[in-house]
Amino acid sequence: MPVAEPDAVRRLESRQPIAYLLASVRGVGQVDLQPGIWTGAFILAGLWAAGWQIGLFATLGTLISTATAYVLGVDRSGIALGLHGYSGCLTGIALVVSLGHHPATYVLAVVGSVMCTLLMAALTTLLAPYGLTALTAPFCLVSGVMVVGAPSFGRIWHGAPKAVSSTTRGGTGISWNDLWHGFFTNVSQIFLVGDWYVGLIMLVGLAFAGVRVVLHAAAGSVVGIVAAWALGAPTALIAEGIYGYNAVLVAIAVGAVYLTGTVWNGAYALFGAAVTTGLTASLTSFFEPFGGHTFTWPFILTTWVFMAAVPLLPRFRRSG
Amino acid sequence: MPVAEPDAVRRLESRQPIAYLLASVRGVGQVDLQPGIWTGAFILAGLWAAGWQIGLFATLGTLISTATAYVLGVDRSGIALGLHGYSGCLTGIALVVSLGHHPATYVLAVVGSVMCTLLMAALTTLLAPYGLTALTAPFCLVSGVMVVGAPSFGRIWHGAPKAVSSTTRGGTGISWNDLWHGFFTNVSQIFLVGDWYVGLIMLVGLAFAGVRVVLHAAAGSVVGIVAAWALGAPTALIAEGIYGYNAVLVAIAVGAVYLTGTVWNGAYALFGAAVTTGLTASLTSFFEPFGGHTFTWPFILTTWVFMAAVPLLPRFRRSG
Amino acid sequence: MPVAEPDAVRRLESRQPIAYLLASVRGVGQVDLQPGIWTGAFILAGLWAAGWQIGLFATLGTLISTATAYVLGVDRSGIALGLHGYSGCLTGIALVVSLGHHPATYVLAVVGSVMCTLLMAALTTLLAPYGLTALTAPFCLVSGVMVVGAPSFGRIWHGAPKAVSSTTRGGTGISWNDLWHGFFTNVSQIFLVGDWYVGLIMLVGLAFAGVRVVLHAAAGSVVGIVAAWALGAPTALIAEGIYGYNAVLVAIAVGAVYLTGTVWNGAYALFGAAVTTGLTASLTSFFEPFGGHTFTWPFILTTWVFMAAVPLLPRFRRSG
Numbered sequence: 001m002p003v004a005e006p007d008a009v010r011r012l013e014s015r016q017p018i019a020y021l022l023a024s025v026r027g028v029g030q031v032d033l034q035p036g037i038w039t040g041a042f043i044l045a046g047l048w049a050a051g052w053q054i055g056l057f058a059t060l061g062t063l064i065s066t067a068t069a070y071v072l073g074v075d076r077s078g079i080a081l082g083l084h085g086y087s088g089c090l091t092g093i094a095l096v097v098s099l100g101h102h103p104a105t106y107v108l109a110v111v112g113s114v115m116c117t118l119l120m121a122a123l124t125t126l127l128a129p130y131g132l133t134a135l136t137a138p139f140c141l142v143s144g145v146m147v148v149g150a151p152s153f154g155r156i157w158h159g160a161p162k163a164v165s166s167t168t169r170g171g172t173g174i175s176w177n178d179l180w181h182g183f184f185t186n187v188s189q190i191f192l193v194g195d196w197y198v199g200l201i202m203l204v205g206l207a208f209a210g211v212r213v214v215l216h217a218a219a220g221s222v223v224g225i226v227a228a229w230a231l232g233a234p235t236a237l238i239a240e241g242i243y244g245y246n247a248v249l250v251a252i253a254v255g256a257v258y259l260t261g262t263v264w265n266g267a268y269a270l271f272g273a274a275v276t277t278g279l280t281a282s283l284t285s286f287f288e289p290f291g292g293h294t295f296t297w298p299f300i301l302t303t304w305v306f307m308a309a310v311p312l313l314p315r316f317r318r319s320g
Numbered sequence: 321m322p323v324a325e326p327d328a329v330r331r332l333e334s335r336q337p338i339a340y341l342l343a344s345v346r347g348v349g350q351v352d353l354q355p356g357i358w359t360g361a362f363i364l365a366g367l368w369a370a371g372w373q374i375g376l377f378a379t380l381g382t383l384i385s386t387a388t389a390y391v392l393g394v395d396r397s398g399i400a401l402g403l404h405g406y407s408g409c410l411t412g413i414a415l416v417v418s419l420g421h422h423p424a425t426y427v428l429a430v431v432g433s434v435m436c437t438l439l440m441a442a443l444t445t446l447l448a449p450y451g452l453t454a455l456t457a458p459f460c461l462v463s464g465v466m467v468v469g470a471p472s473f474g475r476i477w478h479g480a481p482k483a484v485s486s487t488t489r490g491g492t493g494i495s496w497n498d499l500w501h502g503f504f505t506n507v508s509q510i511f512l513v514g515d516w517y518v519g520l521i522m523l524v525g526l527a528f529a530g531v532r533v534v535l536h537a538a539a540g541s542v543v544g545i546v547a548a549w550a551l552g553a554p555t556a557l558i559a560e561g562i563y564g565y566n567a568v569l570v571a572i573a574v575g576a577v578y579l580t581g582t583v584w585n586g587a588y589a590l591f592g593a594a595v596t597t598g599l600t601a602s603l604t605s606f607f608e609p610f611g612g613h614t615f616t617w618p619f620i621l622t623t624w625v626f627m628a629a630v631p632l633l634p635r636f637r638r639s640g
Numbered sequence: 641m642p643v644a645e646p647d648a649v650r651r652l653e654s655r656q657p658i659a660y661l662l663a664s665v666r667g668v669g670q671v672d673l674q675p676g677i678w679t680g681a682f683i684l685a686g687l688w689a690a691g692w693q694i695g696l697f698a699t700l701g702t703l704i705s706t707a708t709a710y711v712l713g714v715d716r717s718g719i720a721l722g723l724h725g726y727s728g729c730l731t732g733i734a735l736v737v738s739l740g741h742h743p744a745t746y747v748l749a750v751v752g753s754v755m756c757t758l759l760m761a762a763l764t765t766l767l768a769p770y771g772l773t774a775l776t777a778p779f780c781l782v783s784g785v786m787v788v789g790a791p792s793f794g795r796i797w798h799g800a801p802k803a804v805s806s807t808t809r810g811g812t813g814i815s816w817n818d819l820w821h822g823f824f825t826n827v828s829q830i831f832l833v834g835d836w837y838v839g840l841i842m843l844v845g846l847a848f849a850g851v852r853v854v855l856h857a858a859a860g861s862v863v864g865i866v867a868a869w870a871l872g873a874p875t876a877l878i879a880e881g882i883y884g885y886n887a888v889l890v891a892i893a894v895g896a897v898y899l900t901g902t903v904w905n906g907a908y909a910l911f912g913a914a915v916t917t918g919l920t921a922s923l924t925s926f927f928e929p930f931g932g933h934t935f936t937w938p939f940i941l942t943t944w945v946f947m948a949a950v951p952l953l954p955r956f957r958r959s960g
Contacts, residue, residue, distance in 0.1 A: 145602040154554075271754075281792035313713060473918075
């Protein structure tokens, strides 16, 4: 059960500029599919702890895409839950990480955040007949298109600021140090951050969303590590969280959000977490020739497949 | 308001072979989403002015795909509007431009034009639930598949006749000469033609479709140039129209065809024109490793996203 | 008309463990879209004749994915027809052929077969609104993902055991020997097997499914050879069945399963068989840069397009 929010929060929400800020904080938490204000606040704190550029671009992206939803007249209840902020949050981070801190990156972050809100609306239209949601696909599409296109443009491209994660080959021996690092970086790497303490701060935030959420996040992280190790992934990538962040998201989404809390559903969610770990390598190989980025595509595709299958599999049951 | 067609045209349409020819002329205009007979006639004249091979293959493609629709019993009202001719028109041009003028190219143009009509029907089935239309996707799919597959076949492939457009790096300084060339080639490049006077003839044709259509086409062309310049695209490609033809199509489709004539809708269409200009580079990079071609994919994807978003964005309103 | 099955088979189906085995045998036949028990038995015999590893992995894959459907509570009537076994059958074969006979391949075959059942359910949900079925797409997705991802994992990858088919250039002269080899390998290559006698055994099995099925299979094989030769494909690939297996499947699916037995429908199916032959080269070029595999994608995409077009083309009529 999520931690109750103080009545003060509820009352503040009726005042326009405050409602906008609260919706934005919730938007940061919605990256992990959690609308709680405390979860969003802790995650946002973690992002600023990862560096001021990441914190700034995450904040800007969330604020702009949420504001775009207001301006375009999107249904208010969805905005209030933060549903139009999370893709902008991730897009801001992805752009400053991939393109570096330049004036042009600010312009792209603004355009990208606006596009996130448009893609959120478009994907909602396209997925509604199947009972699926857009998840982080607006972010992956917008950031992917921009990262792939950037090197063609002289005023955007200043060279890659740092090598973005890729599936390289390497040693597969694993130490205790690798394991606990990987456990936390799996949580922070959802936001393209590889620092274990950021993952720890975010897990505390997820604990405010309830025991079930944080347990699924932790279990997903463990499954991601075990699956990657069993397949023989390079240890360095496991320790950086590259192989496990999608597993965390799948475990939360399938196990703690979309399905009810049965044993079968839990097993299904963790099986999905293992599958998405393997899928991470395949998609990285797919994106490599044209310079695309894996981002959270493994999570999105796995969750869509697993949830689209549920109506024909009576063993599993949707919540809500 | 489009220029009224003489009553004579209406009367001719009741006679079978004439109806077929009129539907084909309208089909040429439907590449720019315009069913008017004058628009189609001017654009067709522009294509023959670009060279007899381009004119011939455009004509053949349109005639064959329109005839296929008749033979397979497709609804007559759609055929009369030219909806089953425009993808064949573009496919004919794309094949002779990409594969050269050989006997085998005629055979492929026939098969490709038939496939365009099948794909038009298939995509209409798949997109109908979302209120979207196929746009030029049948052309992009058929021509893309043929261009990618051709080098594998000894009787089809005679080497690339000329380098097809690609996003190369180059100088970004721009002159008045580049600007007005780009303004017109943005219109002709929709048909894979890089001659400014062809674009001028086509713009005259679009003027017959009404002030609103030609103004959106012109504005889209300007936005395409400005966006490409601001991003830092190579000037040579801007002047050839490589970066702007999708912007022209998006501006016409979103601004003058699918949405009503409000200020918000116009701004939305021109924002789409800017977005599709950037998307052009990303898709070109995506297609490069396997030898695919960008064609009008940026226009198609941008228009699908922008139109699929409209039902959830009350700020914008569909026409009709 | 298919050969009648003995009453004994019907009676056996009421007993649980036997029903499971019968459903699995039918599952092998469903790769060729045929639920008949004799067809499945002959094809299974052909697979064991191709080698014990292929026979074993095909059997394991079918048994596991069928069992998964039982365990997850999938509708029994579909399971009895073998609809949840065929993708597992092909996945088992594809994995042992692509990754070699290692302990890890057994583990992947189990996971892959389970995933086939999940993807079958997911695709059924997604395709139902259009009246389309999943065909062999679960197999292509699962096996494709695993083959692309495998080289990234130290405990999975032992180097490619043999070069998987690719569109290479080569001589285009054709002999009688090439022709009859190709005729049979087109049938066996559906199962990634290049031995002509395996194709012969499978054709005998298809004859038990009725004259119409085996005639369409044979005609599809001939069209595949003629189309590949006319395009100028390398003779060696035609003789190995690389260019014709999709044509066989399209001819059976469109001509003998989904549409009624009219002349127009037959011509449509054989036109589809020719089209899918050309598409094979394009998709192989598409998959090459990232190490993907063509598998039966040409069949799937061609059949989806041709069947999605039918509702708007009154010339053709669906069966059932």
